[in-house]
Amino acid sequence: MSKSENIDNTSNELIFGSANPNAIEVKDLRKTYTGKKIIKEVKAVDGISFSINKGEIFGLLGPNGAGKTTIINILCGLINQTEGDAFVGGYDVKKDLSKIKELIGVCPQQAAIYQYLNAKENIELFGNLYLVKKEEINKRMKGFLDLLGLSEASNRKAKKYSGGMLRQLNLIIALISDPPILFLDEPTVGMDPRVRRTTWKFINSLKETNKTIVLTTHYIEEAEALCDRVAIIDYGKLVAIGPPKELIEKHDCKNLEEVFLKITGRRILEGI
Amino acid sequence: MKRQRILALMKIQYKSLIGVPTTLFIMLLLPIALTIIFGLAFGSVIMEDTGQSVFEFLVPGLFALSGLFMIIPVASSFSEDREKGLLKRINTTPTTAGEFMGSHLLSNMSMAILQVAIIGILVFIMGYRSEGAIAGIFLAFVFMVIYSLSSIGLGLITATIAKNAKAAAGIAWIFILPQQMLASGLYPLPDSTRAISMFMPLHYASDALTLLFDGIALSDFRIWVDLIVLIFFSLVIVSAGILLFKKYGKV
Ligand SMILES: Nc1ncnc2c1ncn2[C@@H]1O[C@H](COP(=O)(O)OP(=O)(O)O)[C@@H](O)[C@H]1O
Numbered sequence: 118m119s120k121s122e123n124i125d126n127t128s129n130e131l132i133f134g135s136a137n138p139n140a141i142e143v144k145d146l147r148k149t150y151t152g153k154k155i156i157k158e159v160k161a162v163d164g165i166s167f168s169i170n171k172g173e174i175f176g177l178l179g180p181n182g183a184g185k186t187t188i189i190n191i192l193c194g195l196i197n198q199t200e201g202d203a204f205v206g207g208y209d210v211k212k213d214l215s216k217i218k219e220l221i222g223v224c225p226q227q228a229a230i231y232q233y234l235n236a237k238e239n240i241e242l243f244g245n246l247y248l249v250k251k252e253e254i255n256k257r258m259k260g261f262l263d264l265l266g267l268s269e270a271s272n273r274k275a276k277k278y279s280g281g282m283l284r285q286l287n288l289i290i291a292l293i294s295d296p297p298i299l300f301l302d303e304p305t306v307g308m309d310p311r312v313r314r315t316t317w318k319f320i321n322s323l324k325e326t327n328k329t330i331v332l333t334t335h336y337i338e339e340a341e342a343l344c345d346r347v348a349i350i351d352y353g354k355l356v357a358i359g360p361p362k363e364l365i366e367k368h369d370c371k372n373l374e375e376v377f378l379k380i381t382g383r384r385i386l387e388g389i
Numbered sequence: 390m391k392r393q394r395i396l397a398l399m400k401i402q403y404k405s406l407i408g409v410p411t412t413l414f415i416m417l418l419l420p421i422a423l424t425i426i427f428g429l430a431f432g433s434v435i436m437e438d439t440g441q442s443v444f445e446f447l448v449p450g451l452f453a454l455s456g457l458f459m460i461i462p463v464a465s466s467f468s469e470d471r472e473k474g475l476l477k478r479i480n481t482t483p484t485t486a487g488e489f490m491g492s493h494l495l496s497n498m499s500m501a502i503l504q505v506a507i508i509g510i511l512v513f514i515m516g517y518r519s520e521g522a523i524a525g526i527f528l529a530f531v532f533m534v535i536y537s538l539s540s541i542g543l544g545l546i547t548a549t550i551a552k553n554a555k556a557a558a559g560i561a562w563i564f565i566l567p568q569q570m571l572a573s574g575l576y577p578l579p580d581s582t583r584a585i586s587m588f589m590p591l592h593y594a595s596d597a598l599t600l601l602f603d604g605i606a607l608s609d610f611r612i613w614v615d616l617i618v619l620i621f622f623s624l625v626i627v628s629a630g631i632l633l634f635k636k637y638g639k640v
């Protein structure tokens with residue numbers, strides 16, 4: 118069965134902001150947290166530059182606290198950068214946020230779900246917020262629920278869901294507008310291995326729809342299984358970037374975990 | 390402003406009326422319970438000076454009280470949605486602040502109408518008869534809908550101060566208690582104490598309701614003074630609530 122059957126292929130028809138061929142571009146991005154409550158200033162993002170091609174699955178890999186969520190939050194307009202530039206779909210996050218919001222879907226790190234609604238009601242709400250037509254919402258919703266095996270539970274209230282189911286619903290909501298650009302912040306955290314594999318397959322199937330996907334993760338396997346390229350982030354800095362295979366070969370390692378260890382002297386899952 | 394967005398947001402707010410216990414309890418069950426209890430307890434207790442039953446004296450206050458308690462579900466629903474990351478998530482969609490706030494104002498104002506209707510029917514069943522004409526009863530709806538704006542505003546201010554939904558339900562009492570004690574019209578107060586309530590929006594709603602239910606002529610200027618002052622208070626408070634929440638409350 119072709120996984121893309123239920124997913125429309127409208128993504129590449131959307132007009133991006135400029136002739137910029139990159140879906141996302143980040144130049145010397147910095148975010149520093151200062152404030153009364155913070156004793157020492159935190160350089161959450163410390164001068165990062167990269168660009169992401171259209172249709173690419175791009176991973177931000179790094180330990181907890183590396184600055185991955187901060188980068189995503191800047192790109193989807195939830196927080197302002199302290200310095201540097203960020204472009205999404207050719208639009209400047211500082212100037213054209215409303216245009217960017219039409220292009221993106223966001224799967225936040227924290228599963229943001231209305232607990233007193235069932236899966237369908239949650240998905241419908243967000244479909245409506247993106248002004249998707251009713252029939253189209255229903256069609257896409259059914260497709261996603263089937264693919265992830267959530268159909269049966271979809272009439273039950275979200276407060277009865279397991280952690281893994283909430284994460285899957287979180288992901289579906291991000292997709293309901295069929296956005297050309299997707300941000301997935303730790304999309305499979307808290308899923309058991311079986312559900313995680315289903316979800317990986319699902320995310321991989323999105324490739325056929327030509328979406329640009331930015332995915333953050335601290336799971337080495339996830340980065341290796343899904344990403345065309347990864348940026349390894351540590352303490353707000355970019356320490357390596359490239360296709361997983363190339364990075365592994367270049368540093369003469371067995372996997373990305375070893376690459377990270379070789380560059381930083383620490384392991385990803387330990388480091389905070 | 391897109392209708393599709395506003396309607397979708399209002400729909401889930403209505404669903405919270407049944408799905409979220411705090412909202413269901415405060416918005417609907419509490420006003421119903423208070424009306425029935427007051428009706429049964431005080432329906433046949435006659436006050437010597439006016440010849441009214443105590444229940445009749447309390448009826449305007451029942452409406453006022455339910456509008457006042459609306460602060461709690463408003464505050465806790467904003468806090469809860471913030472805690473769950475839903476406000477941020479909605480913020481990543483093309484939904485505008487106007488559409489978002491507009492939907493909340495509309496749904497809560499319509500819940501105020503629902504409250505007035507339910508309490509109105511209940512007190513009628515329990516034997517209460519307003520002296521006011523139909524136009525007066527209609528004005529009572531208008532007063533309570535406008536008053537609900539101030540409760541929504543105070544709910545937003547509460548959510549701005551509170552760290553989470555539980556704290557919000559507690560902090561809401563800072564705004565509820567003084568208005569309940571001084572301005573609800575439930576308690577007979579000396580004029581000097583009652584003067585403090587001039588600074589509370591509830592004073593104008595309960596005062597107007599009392600006048601209207603007593604069958605005052607609509608040409609009486611007191612009604613219109615109440616209305617103008619209430620509109621002023623409510624607009625100021627709801628604007629302050631929206632601005633404060635937008636600036637400090639979204640984190
Ligand atoms: N609102 C904030 N105020 C202060 N520090 C913050 C805030 N948000 C994040 N940080 C800090 O910024 C750093 C990066 O956080 P984050 O981007 O969430 O990392 P990651 O997503 O890679 O785990 C961490 O040290 C975190 O404590």
Ligand SMILES: [Mg+2]
Pocket residue numbers: 182185186187226302303
């Ligand atoms: Mg994170």
